[in-house]
Amino acid sequence: MSYIVKDTILYVENLSVAYDGKVIIKDINITEKDVHRETVTTGQVIAVLGRSGRGKSTLFKALTGLVKPATGQVLIRDIKNSTEMDIKAKQVEEGDVGFVDQKYTLFRHKTIYQALKFALRKSSLSEKEKEDKINKYIQEWGLEKVRNQYPNELSGGQRQRTAIIEQIFSSGSYMILDEPFSGLDVGNVEDVKRSIHKIGADHTLNTVIFSTHDIELAVSLADSIYVIGYPTINGKMEHYGTVVGHFDLKAMQLAWKDFDAGHLQLVEQIKKLMLSS
Amino acid sequence: MLRKLFTPLEKIKAPFNLYIILFWLIMVLFTWFLLTSGQKHLIPSPAQVFTGFGELMSEGLVTHIGSSLSLCFQSVLFSIIVSLIIVYLSPLPALKPLASMISKFRYLPLTGITYYFTVFFHTARGMQIAVLVVFMSTFFITSLLAVIKDIPDEEFDHARTLKCNRWETLWEVIIKGRLDYVFDVLRQNLAIVWMMIVTVESILVAEGGLGVLIKNNDKFMNHGKIFALQIVILILGLLIDVFLNFCRKSLFRYSKF
Ligand SMILES: Nc1ncnc2c1ncn2[C@@H]1O[C@H](COP(=O)(O)OP(=O)(O)OP(=O)(O)O)[C@@H](O)[C@H]1O
Numbered sequence: 161m162s163y164i165v166k167d168t169i170l171y172v173e174n175l176s177v178a179y180d181g182k183v184i185i186k187d188i189n190i191t192e193k194d195v196h197r198e199t200v201t202t203g204q205v206i207a208v209l210g211r212s213g214r215g216k217s218t219l220f221k222a223l224t225g226l227v228k229p230a231t232g233q234v235l236i237r238d239i240k241n242s243t244e245m246d247i248k249a250k251q252v253e254e255g256d257v258g259f260v261d262q263k264y265t266l267f268r269h270k271t272i273y274q275a276l277k278f279a280l281r282k283s284s285l286s287e288k289e290k291e292d293k294i295n296k297y298i299q300e301w302g303l304e305k306v307r308n309q310y311p312n313e314l315s316g317g318q319r320q321r322t323a324i325i326e327q328i329f330s331s332g333s334y335m336i337l338d339e340p341f342s343g344l345d346v347g348n349v350e351d352v353k354r355s356i357h358k359i360g361a362d363h364t365l366n367t368v369i370f371s372t373h374d375i376e377l378a379v380s381l382a383d384s385i386y387v388i389g390y391p392t393i394n395g396k397m398e399h400y401g402t403v404v405g406h407f408d409l410k411a412m413q414l415a416w417k418d419f420d421a422g423h424l425q426l427v428e429q430i431k432k433l434m435l436s437s
Numbered sequence: 438m439l440r441k442l443f444t445p446l447e448k449i450k451a452p453f454n455l456y457i458i459l460f461w462l463i464m465v466l467f468t469w470f471l472l473t474s475g476q477k478h479l480i481p482s483p484a485q486v487f488t489g490f491g492e493l494m495s496e497g498l499v500t501h502i503g504s505s506l507s508l509c510f511q512s513v514l515f516s517i518i519v520s521l522i523i524v525y526l527s528p529l530p531a532l533k534p535l536a537s538m539i540s541k542f543r544y545l546p547l548t549g550i551t552y553y554f555t556v557f558f559h560t561a562r563g564m565q566i567a568v569l570v571v572f573m574s575t576f577f578i579t580s581l582l583a584v585i586k587d588i589p590d591e592e593f594d595h596a597r598t599l600k601c602n603r604w605e606t607l608w609e610v611i612i613k614g615r616l617d618y619v620f621d622v623l624r625q626n627l628a629i630v631w632m633m634i635v636t637v638e639s640i641l642v643a644e645g646g647l648g649v650l651i652k653n654n655d656k657f658m659n660h661g662k663i664f665a666l667q668i669v670i671l672i673l674g675l676l677i678d679v680f681l682n683f684c685r686k687s688l689f690r691y692s693k694f
């Protein structure tokens with residue numbers, strides 16, 4: 161599994177977020193680089209783990225620019241204005257990073273087709289091309305039968321897939337999925353896993369970040385895992401979330417391959433870490 | 438079966454739930470007959486109400502109903518337009534206090550203020566509409582503000598992640614996304630609207646309407662007629678209620694509440 165890392169694609173520095181003066185997450189530092197492998201197009205798949213209420217969703221809101229950080233910054237690549245030689249970074253703004261929230265929120269007054277059409281409204285494609293693109297995705301993602309249905313006429317899995325396609329259409333290379341596996345049946349879980357792979361395989365810059373409570377799944381899917389938890393400082397547990405562990409599965413030789421003993425060992429290690437934070 | 442009828446949260450199947458409703462209707466009618474079967478009775482008997490209804494018809498009940506419905510339609514239309522404009526602008530911080538202030542005015546009593554309207558409006562109908570628009574708007578605005586407040590943050594965030602600017606978010610999430618609720622706000626406030634109409638008509642009698650009929654018959658203590666009128670007003674209100682619900686459900690397929 162030889163790979164090389166190129167330039168930074170996500171840089172989070174000393175990030176903290178507070179709600180009404182109460183610090184929820186603090187001292188978050190993340191650096192992720194563009195991964196390249198010979199012969200295979202490989203995006204980045206990053207998992208965020210942590211017990212309930214530790215601040216995963218809050219971190220995601222900061223990464224997507226939906227909440228303003230109290231301190232620190234989130235930088236992503238300014239893909240539009242960058243060239244191979246001259247890579248520029250920018251502060252994240254709302255709309256830069258696709259985000260599918262825990263509840264798979266959609267517009268309640270738009271059918272799947274209308275929603276996807278809306279997501280493409282700023283694209284430079286012609287009407288015909290948009291039409292084709294929507295039809296292609298609807299077909300590939302198994303939404304053909306329900307294309308003219310409203311969100312409250314859809315199952316959880318169908319809503320979620322629609323929400324993911326919407327974000328693929330609207331935002332660029334970055335996509336954050338908050339608990340994309342909760343409430344799905346075995347078939348849907350496979351669908352979402354496949355879609356995460358698909359996004360990664362589409363372009364080397366594509367970066368998917370997701371949270372989950374399923375450690376095995378995270379270990380088998382991601383090439384980089386962050387654990388968010390309450391830190392213990394001087395023997396005392398603090399009550400804000402921060403990165404308590406980072407595992408680079410690429411360096412550990414665990415990325416892009418079937419689940420084996422090495423993965424299992426990591427699962428145990430992460431479980432212990434989560435329980436103590 | 439009998440035990441099921443008295444088990445909390447028990448669901449009763451198709452024809453039987455209607456039988457229960459029917460049972461209660463018959464009970465109400467039966468009680469009415471029973472209470473009014475003697476020589477002296479406080480409320481008018483069904484026969485008296487029926488005669489009262491006949492008299493009302495000959496006094497032009499249909500015209501009065503038409504007048505009331507037309508007043509209702511005009512004032513609700515103006516009022517909802519005014520309310521929507523004010524409420525849709527309330528997400529702008531500078532205009533926010535306006536909507537919540539107007540909403541508070543619903544505690545003002547209707548009588549006593551009407552005098553000020555006579556200064557500005559010279560026709561009785563114009564004045565009726567003006568009074569109703571002002572008072573109804575306070576209720577509509579209150580309900581519409583509650584609808585906006587109930588929109589979960591996720592819906593705004595969802596729009597923002599799709600590169601909607603703030604105005605687009607307002608348009609998609611608040612205006613288009615909650616249009617069906619406008620019909621429900623109308624329906625929910627219908628009872629008070631209907632009451633206001635009857636009151637306003639009885640204050641400014643020149644234009645006729647159900648309010649005038651009630652007022653006149655109240656003077657003469659004609660209970661049969663008053664009762665008949667009450668029933669007419671009740672049924673009209675219920676019909677409008679059903680109509681608004683029908684509009685909402687047929688215009689917005691996704692509106693399932
Ligand atoms: N809008 C808000 N205002 C105030 N506090 C909030 C708000 N949103 C979240 N919190 C608090 O922030 C903390 C972290 O919440 P967050 O939703 O980020 O956790 P999470 O790790 O995503 O949990 P879960 O796994 O259950 O989804 C919680 O204690 C929560 O009560």
Ligand SMILES: [Mg+2]
Nearest residue numbers: 216217262338
């Ligand atoms: Mg969460």
